[in-house]
Amino acid sequence: MSDVLRVLLADDEPLALERLVFAFRDLPGSEVVATATNGLEAAALIAELAPDVAILDIQMPGRTGLGVAAGIAGAGRTQVIFVTAHEHHAVDAFDVDAADYLLKPLRVDRLRLAMERAPPSRGDGAQCAGDALVLALASDRCGRSGTGCGRGPGRPGAA
Amino acid sequence: MDRTTRGTPWRIARQDIARLIGGVWLVAFAVLAAGAATSPLQPSGYGLARAAVLAAIGAGLSFLLWLGWSRLSGPGGLRAALLLMGIALAIAAHVQADLGVARLLRALLDVPMPRVVVAGDGPARALLMRLVAETSVVVFAAAQVVFGLALMTIEAAVERRERDRQLDDARAAATGARLAALRHQLNPHFMFNTLNAIGSLVETGRTREAGEMIDRLSTFLRATLGADGAPDTPLDEELAMIEAYLDIEAVRFRDRLSVVVDVPEALRRARVPTFVLQPLVENAMRHAVARSLRPVTVTLSASALAGDLLIEVVDDGAGHGDAGPPGAGVGLRNVRDRLALLYGPAGRLEAARHGQGFRAAIRLPFVVDPIGSRT
Numbered sequence: 001m002s003d004v005l006r007v008l009l010a011d012d013e014p015l016a017l018e019r020l021v022f023a024f025r026d027l028p029g030s031e032v033v034a035t036a037t038n039g040l041e042a043a044a045l046i047a048e049l050a051p052d053v054a055i056l057d058i059q060m061p062g063r064t065g066l067g068v069a070a071g072i073a074g075a076g077r078t079q080v081i082f083v084t085a086h087e088h089h090a091v092d093a094f095d096v097d098a099a100d101y102l103l104k105p106l107r108v109d110r111l112r113l114a115m116e117r118a119p120p121s122r123g124d125g126a127q128c129a130g131d132a133l134v135l136a137l138a139s140d141r142c143g144r145s146g147t148g149c150g151r152g153p154g155r156p157g158a159a
Numbered sequence: 160m161d162r163t164t165r166g167t168p169w170r171i172a173r174q175d176i177a178r179l180i181g182g183v184w185l186v187a188f189a190v191l192a193a194g195a196a197t198s199p200l201q202p203s204g205y206g207l208a209r210a211a212v213l214a215a216i217g218a219g220l221s222f223l224l225w226l227g228w229s230r231l232s233g234p235g236g237l238r239a240a241l242l243l244m245g246i247a248l249a250i251a252a253h254v255q256a257d258l259g260v261a262r263l264l265r266a267l268l269d270v271p272m273p274r275v276v277v278a279g280d281g282p283a284r285a286l287l288m289r290l291v292a293e294t295s296v297v298v299f300a301a302a303q304v305v306f307g308l309a310l311m312t313i314e315a316a317v318e319r320r321e322r323d324r325q326l327d328d329a330r331a332a333a334t335g336a337r338l339a340a341l342r343h344q345l346n347p348h349f350m351f352n353t354l355n356a357i358g359s360l361v362e363t364g365r366t367r368e369a370g371e372m373i374d375r376l377s378t379f380l381r382a383t384l385g386a387d388g389a390p391d392t393p394l395d396e397e398l399a400m401i402e403a404y405l406d407i408e409a410v411r412f413r414d415r416l417s418v419v420v421d422v423p424e425a426l427r428r429a430r431v432p433t434f435v436l437q438p439l440v441e442n443a444m445r446h447a448v449a450r451s452l453r454p455v456t457v458t459l460s461a462s463a464l465a466g467d468l469l470i471e472v473v474d475d476g477a478g479h480g481d482a483g484p485p486g487a488g489v490g491l492r493n494v495r496d497r498l499a500l501l502y503g504p505a506g507r508l509e510a511a512r513h514g515q516g517f518r519a520a521i522r523l524p525f526v527v528d529p530i531g532s533r534t
Contacts, residue, residue, distance in 0.1 A: 012449075
C-alpha cells in the first residue's frame with residue numbers, strides 16, 4: 001500500500017473547489033490527482049484514475065455526488081467523503097457507504113481527521129468505511145455486522 | 160357590526176339592523192306616547208294605542224328602507240340621494256297611515272274627531288300646519304332621518320373595518336413572505352455555501368473580494384431583517400435586494416451565471432409586493448443554474464403594459480424538466496396567493512417553460528402609492 005493517498009476533488013462551485021485544493025496543500029500524506037466541476041466529470045475521472053479517496057459535493061449538475069458514489073463499483077474501490085452544506089443527506093450517504101460526511105463551511109481540522117480515518121481503499125478496511133458516519137448517526141452498524149472494527153481514530157489500522 | 164356574513168361582506172348584519180330599527184322606533188313611541196299623555200284633547204288609551212300602531216308602522220317603513228338600501232349598488236352619492244328620496248316617501252306614507260289610523264281608532268274607541276281649525280296665510284302653509292297639528296309628522300321625519308343617517312354611518316364603518324381587515328391580511332402575507340425569505344437565507348444551501356465561499360476567498364488571500372462578498376451578504380440580510388412588514392415596497396428596493404442576492408450567486412457560480420437586469424427608470428417607483436421576486440429568482444437559481452452543465456443567463460425585466468406592471472424572470476437553463484426538490488412549487492403558489500390577496504384578479508402570475516428554460520411573469524396594477532394609502 002502506497003504511503004500517499006491519491007485524492008480526487010469535485011465541487012461545482014469554483015470557490016469551494018479552490019478551498020479544498022488549498023486545504024490539501026497542508027495535508028501531508030495525500031496528493032490531489034484531479035479536480036472535477038460536475039458529477040459527470042467526477043464519475044469519468046474516478047473510473048479513469050481510481051483514486052483512493054474522492055471528496056464529493058452532493059448537489060452538482062450532471063450527476064449528484066450521491067449518484068457518483070453509487071456508481072463506484074467493485075472491490076478496492078474509491079472511498080468517498082462528502083462535503084456539503086446540507087445536513088439531511090447524511091442517511092443517503094450511509095446508503096452509499098460513504099467514509100465520512102463533512103459540512104460546509106469546510107473546517108480544515110475536520111477534513112484532516114476524515115483523511116486520517118479514511119482507510120486504504122484495498123483490503124477489509126472497506127467494511128469499516130462508514131465508521132465516522134456510524135458515529136455521526138449514533139448507530140452501531142459495525143458492531144452488528146460483526147467485523148469487530150473499533151470506533152474512531154484509535155482503531156487498529158487507522159495509523 | 161363585525162358579524163358581517165360571508166357573501167355580503169360589506170353589508171350590515173341583520174341583528175344590528177333589527178336593533179337599530181327597534182331602538183329608533185322605541186324612542187319614537189316614547190315621544191308619541193308622552194305627547195298623547197299630555198294632550199288634554201284625547202283619552203290616554205287612544206293616545207297609547209295610536210303611538211304603538213304608528214311606531215310599528217314606522218319600524219316597518221324603516222325595514223323597507225333598509226331592504227331597498229341593501230339591494231342598491233352604485234356610487235355612494237347616488238345611493239345617498241335615493242335613500243333621502245326613500246325617507247321622504249316613507250314619511251309621506253307614514254302621515255297617510257297616521258290619518259287613517261286616527262280615523263279607525265276613533266271609530267273603534269268611540270273618540271270624537273277633534274275640530275281643528277287652522278288659520279294660515281296660504282294653502283300650502285295651511286296644509287302643513289294641519290299635518291303638524293293632526294299627525295306626528297315631526298316625530299316620523301326625525302326618526303326616519305336618524306335611521307337613514309345611522310344606516311349610512313354604520314355601513315361606512317363596516318366598509319372601513321373590512322378594508323382594514325384586508326390590509327391586515329396583506330400585511331400578514333408580507334410577513335409570511337419575509338419569513339420565507341429569512342428561511343431561505345438561513346438555509347444551508349445558500350448561507351453555508353456563501354460562508355464557505357467567503358472562507359475560500361480569505362484562505363487564498365483574496366481579502367478584498369471576501370470583503371465585497373460580506374458586504375453583499377450584509378445588504379441582503381439587512382433588507383430582510385430590517386423590513387418593517389409592509390405589504391408592498393418600491394420595485395427599486397426589491398431590485399436592490401435581489402441584485403445583492405444575485406451578486407453573491409454570481410461569485411459562487413462564477414461564469415456559470417450571467418445576470419441581465421432590464422428595468423426602465425420610470426418603472427422603479429412602482430409598488431410591488433414585498434419579497435415577491437425572491438422566490439422567482441430563487442427558482443431560476445435552483446432549477447436552472449445549479450443543475451445546468453453550461454452557463455445560464457437569468458434575465459430580470461420590467462415593462463408597462465396597459466396600465467399594468469409586468470415583471471419577468473426568464474432563464475435559459477435546462478434543469479426544469481425533472482420534478483425538482485420538494486417545495487419547489489410552494490414558492491410559486493405563495494406568490495400567486497399574495498398577488499390575489501393584494502390585487503384580486505388584477506394580480507396574476509404566469510409560469511411556464513420558455514424555450515429550454517423557464518419564464519415566470521407577474522402582472523399587477525401599476526401604482527406608486529403604498530397599499531393602505533390609496534383606500
